[in-house]
Structure formats: structure tokens, C-alpha cells
Amino acid sequence: MKKDKFDEIMSAIKSTYSLPSLPEVINKINYLMDDDTVSVNYIGNLMTKDISLSAKILKIVNSPYYGFPHRIYNLNHALVLLGSNTLKSIIITSSIFDLMKDIMKGLWEHSLFCGLTAKYIAKQINNGKQIIDEDLVFSAGLLHDIGKLIIAIKFKDDFNAAIKLAQEEKKVYVEAEKEVLSVSHADVGYYLTKEWNYPASICTPIKFHHEFLMLYSNENIDKNYNIKSITNNKNKLYYSKNYVIETAIINLSDILAKSLGIGFSGSIYVDEIKNEIMEILSIDLAFLKKIIEEIYYFKDELNVFN
Amino acid sequence: MKRIKIEEASEGNILAKNIVLENGIVLLSKKSTLTKSLINQIKKQNIFFIYIENNSKEYEDDIDYIKNETIKNNLSDIEERFILVKDIKLMKDIKNIVKEVITKGYSD
Structure with missing residues (x-):
């Protein structure tokens, strides 16, 4: 890795002025959401100060994806229904959404689709039990490629060169990125979300979303650690081994989004779903078929978030 | 759905929107198929534009x-x-x- 570029990116992350800036009100809401002693009403009132944000959140909570039986007009009600992690991600991504659209066509759709897919997979795996936090994987899916945005801003030429290389030589984006850039979007995303005080349950899947096997071997995962054994072991609470299950879900969702060709994240080429991912999530082809049939219809809902 | 002048309406067109009179009464509801006599009735109510479905x-x-x-x-x-x-x-x-x-x- 060329040290100078890595340092440049790191200093870009550390100095907020070169990053997509979050409006003041959003910063404040973000901060307050981490504080358990602050009431929902207080956050709701603060949010109404940003009209476009309030409108967006109401539009999302009223979308068919959430499928609440009644229309929700009250922002506080929406806050409770969506949960703070989902809201936090929506707030952050919606504020950089325009930037994403300008800089890289399709990245927003890819990110959102990946978030929706991750949440849906978590829901199916949970099957009524609370093993995986569905809102956290939604957030991780939504933000997994946020590093690409920073790279696109700071190293526009290199970023475009990587995309061109991927297209010409038929490569997945990460492979092209390795050849052109000295820094990976996964690492950049990791440092950025850490800087934004996101929990490790979101930062870790972002860091390893292309290096699942590395995390898998780092954590010494064996074949006995999987969803099936966790579910069967009723007496023991689920403990996450460094979010390896969450990372597996993000990696899988990313590949499924590319498989269906929804959005664009640097290269059209689909990467392999590793057997270890299937094993740790205790899923088979029939499960994937059900997921693909269902998530395909999410594409109609992407415009709700615009 | 497209908006057309009532003069352009023809038999068999399907309404894409309700035709509502000024007093709030629905003259014809959407999905109605237009006939010659219905078109004449619409004209009598001084309605100039209607919405029909693109079903050609x-x-x-x-x-x-x-x-x-x-x-x-x-x-x-x-x-x-x-x-x-x-x-x-x-x-x-x-x-x-x-x-x-x-x-x-x-x-x-």
C-alpha cells in the first residue's frame, strides 16, 4: 500500500471540512439518538425543523415496504416505528444522497437495495426470534459502500480508472481497486463510520464486506458456529463473534444486488458467494430462491426514498 | 393515462379518472367505457377535458x-x-x- 494516499484519505476523514457535511440539525439529532435519556418527542420536535427530512421520513415509513395498516402522519410515531438505528442511517444517507447521485450514478440504488435485502434476509433467518438485529444490518447494508463516495471525491481520476479497468478487463470492482488505488473503499468506510461514532456492529461488516473469509479465519470460526446451532441452543444467549454473521449477510446482500443488476457500484460483475457464508447462515439454495423472488419487488420501492 | 379534449373522445375509450361536476356529484366514475350518448352528456355539462386510459x-x-x-x-x-x-x-x-x-x- 502506498503510504501517502492512505495518509491523505485518513486526514480527509479526520478533517470534517473535506467530507460531505451533515447539516447542523442532523448532527444534533444523531448525537441525541445515542442518548437513552432523551425523549422521542424531543427528537421529533427537533426534526420538524428540517422539513425536507421530516417529509422524507414520513414517506419512508408510509411506504409499502413497512406496510403499516394506517397512514402515519406523526413524526414521533414514525421515530418509534422505524427505530433509532434505521433513522440514523436514513438521516445520514439522505443528507449525502444528492452528492451520491452527482458523483456516482446508481450507487444510491445499490446501497439502498442492499440495505433492504440485508434486513429482509435477517428477518427470514430470525423467523420470529431475535437473533440478528434487523435494523443494524439495514444500516450496515445502506452504508457498506460509503467509502467509495469518499474515494470518488478525493481521488476522482483513480476512481474512474478503477471503474474503467473493471469494465475493460471484466473484473469485480474490488479487484480493479486493488490495482489502481492504494486504499480500499471498505477500509475507508470503516474509518469513516467509526469517526461518525457508529457501533462496531455496523463498522465491522463494512470493513469486511469483501473479506469475509479473512474475518472468518481471524475469529477462528468453526463449522459448529452457525445460525442453526445458535437457534438450537436455547439456554445460551446469542453472542456475536465479532459480527461475522452480520458481515456474512452484508456480503450476501451485496452480491444479490449485483446479481439482479439493481443500481451500480463500480462494476457489473458478480462475485462468488462463499460456501462459508451459506454454512454460517445455515441457508441453502431454496432459501436464496425465496429471497431473490421477494427482493426483486423491492426495486419498485426505491423511488420512495428519493 | 392521458388528458384529451372531449371532442377527441371516441366510443370505447375508458375513463382513467372520475368526472366530477362542480356540485361534487360524480357524473361518471373511472373505468367507465364511453358511448356516443355518454360523450354527448359530458359535452352538455360544459366539460372540456377528460382523462382516458391508454388502451389503444x-x-x-x-x-x-x-x-x-x-x-x-x-x-x-x-x-x-x-x-x-x-x-x-x-x-x-x-x-x-x-x-x-x-x-x-x-x-x-
């Missing part, structure tokens, strides 16, 4: 053509997208599921 034959032919073209493009696009993983059994199976789902999506 040419329009449907266009849609079918576009759909078929899209499916064709999609299927060759899918092959291209999976080119790096074409020898992996699981990915081959996934490719076939994706093809099936996308083709079905267009025929619905």
Missing part, C-alpha cells in the same frame, strides 16, 4: 415490444454479469433463479 392497440403493441426487448437485453446482461463465476455450481443456480424471476417480472 398500437400502445399495447409498443409495450409488448419494449417488454420483449427488455427481457432479451436482460437475459444477455445476466449472462455477462455472471461471467466471472460461470463455473461455480451455486452461482450458476443463482443465475438461473435470477433469469426466471426477471422474466416472470416482465410477464406479470
Whole structure:
């Protein structure tokens, strides 16, 4: 890795002025959401100060994806229904959404689709039990490629060169990125979300979303650690081994989004779903078929978030 | 749905929106099929524009053509997208599921 570029990116992350800036009100809401002693009403009132944000959140909570039986007009009600992690991600991504659209066509759709897919997979795996936090994987899916945005801003030429290389030589984006850039979007995303005080349950899947096997071997995962054994072991609470299950879900969702060709994240080429991912999530082809049939219809809902 | 002048309306057009009079009464509800006498009644109420559904034959032919073209493009696009993983059994199976789902999506 060329040290100078890595340092440049790191200093870009550390100095907020070169990053997509979050409006003041959003910063404040973000901060307050981490504080358990602050009431929902207080956050709701603060949010109404940003009209476009309030409108967006109401539009999302009223979308068919959430499928609440009644229309929700009250922002506080929406806050409770969506949960703070989902809201936090929506707030952050919606504020950089325009930037994403300008800089890289399709990245927003890819990110959102990946978030929706991750949440849906978590829901199916949970099957009524609370093993995986569905809102956290939604957030991780939504933000997994946020590093690409920073790279696109700071190293526009290199970023475009990587995309061109991927297209010409038929490569997945990460492979092209390795050849052109000295820094990976996964690492950049990791440092950025850490800087934004996101929990490790979101930062870790972002860091390893292309290096699942590395995390898998780092954590010494064996074949006995999987969803099936966790579910069967009723007496023991689920403990996450460094979010390896969450990372597996993000990696899988990313590949499924590319498989269906929804959005664009640097290269059209689909990467392999590793057997270890299937094993740790205790899923088979029939499960994937059900997921693909269902998530395909999410594409109609992407415009709700615009 | 398209907006047309009442003079352009013809028998067999299907209303895409209710025709509501100034007093709030619905003269004709959407999905009604227009007849000569209905068109005359609408004219008598001083209504100048109506909304009808795009259901003409040419329009449907266009849609079918576009759909078929899209499916064709999609299927060759899918092959291209999976080119790096074409020898992996699981990915081959996934490719076939994706093809099936996308083709079905267009025929619905």
C-alpha cells in the first residue's frame, strides 16, 4: 500500500471540512439518538425543523415496504416505528444522497437495495426470534459502500480508472481497486463510520464486506458456529463473534444486488458467494430462491426514498 | 393515462379518472367505457377535458415490444454479469433463479 494516499484519505476523514457535511440539525439529532435519556418527542420536535427530512421520513415509513395498516402522519410515531438505528442511517444517507447521485450514478440504488435485502434476509433467518438485529444490518447494508463516495471525491481520476479497468478487463470492482488505488473503499468506510461514532456492529461488516473469509479465519470460526446451532441452543444467549454473521449477510446482500443488476457500484460483475457464508447462515439454495423472488419487488420501492 | 379534449373522445375509450361536476356529484366514475350518448352528456355539462386510459392497440403493441426487448437485453446482461463465476455450481443456480424471476417480472 502506498503510504501517502492512505495518509491523505485518513486526514480527509479526520478533517470534517473535506467530507460531505451533515447539516447542523442532523448532527444534533444523531448525537441525541445515542442518548437513552432523551425523549422521542424531543427528537421529533427537533426534526420538524428540517422539513425536507421530516417529509422524507414520513414517506419512508408510509411506504409499502413497512406496510403499516394506517397512514402515519406523526413524526414521533414514525421515530418509534422505524427505530433509532434505521433513522440514523436514513438521516445520514439522505443528507449525502444528492452528492451520491452527482458523483456516482446508481450507487444510491445499490446501497439502498442492499440495505433492504440485508434486513429482509435477517428477518427470514430470525423467523420470529431475535437473533440478528434487523435494523443494524439495514444500516450496515445502506452504508457498506460509503467509502467509495469518499474515494470518488478525493481521488476522482483513480476512481474512474478503477471503474474503467473493471469494465475493460471484466473484473469485480474490488479487484480493479486493488490495482489502481492504494486504499480500499471498505477500509475507508470503516474509518469513516467509526469517526461518525457508529457501533462496531455496523463498522465491522463494512470493513469486511469483501473479506469475509479473512474475518472468518481471524475469529477462528468453526463449522459448529452457525445460525442453526445458535437457534438450537436455547439456554445460551446469542453472542456475536465479532459480527461475522452480520458481515456474512452484508456480503450476501451485496452480491444479490449485483446479481439482479439493481443500481451500480463500480462494476457489473458478480462475485462468488462463499460456501462459508451459506454454512454460517445455515441457508441453502431454496432459501436464496425465496429471497431473490421477494427482493426483486423491492426495486419498485426505491423511488420512495428519493 | 392521458388528458384529451372531449371532442377527441371516441366510443370505447375508458375513463382513467372520475368526472366530477362542480356540485361534487360524480357524473361518471373511472373505468367507465364511453358511448356516443355518454360523450354527448359530458359535452352538455360544459366539460372540456377528460382523462382516458391508454388502451389503444398500437400502445399495447409498443409495450409488448419494449417488454420483449427488455427481457432479451436482460437475459444477455445476466449472462455477462455472471461471467466471472460461470463455473461455480451455486452461482450458476443463482443465475438461473435470477433469469426466471426477471422474466416472470416482465410477464406479470
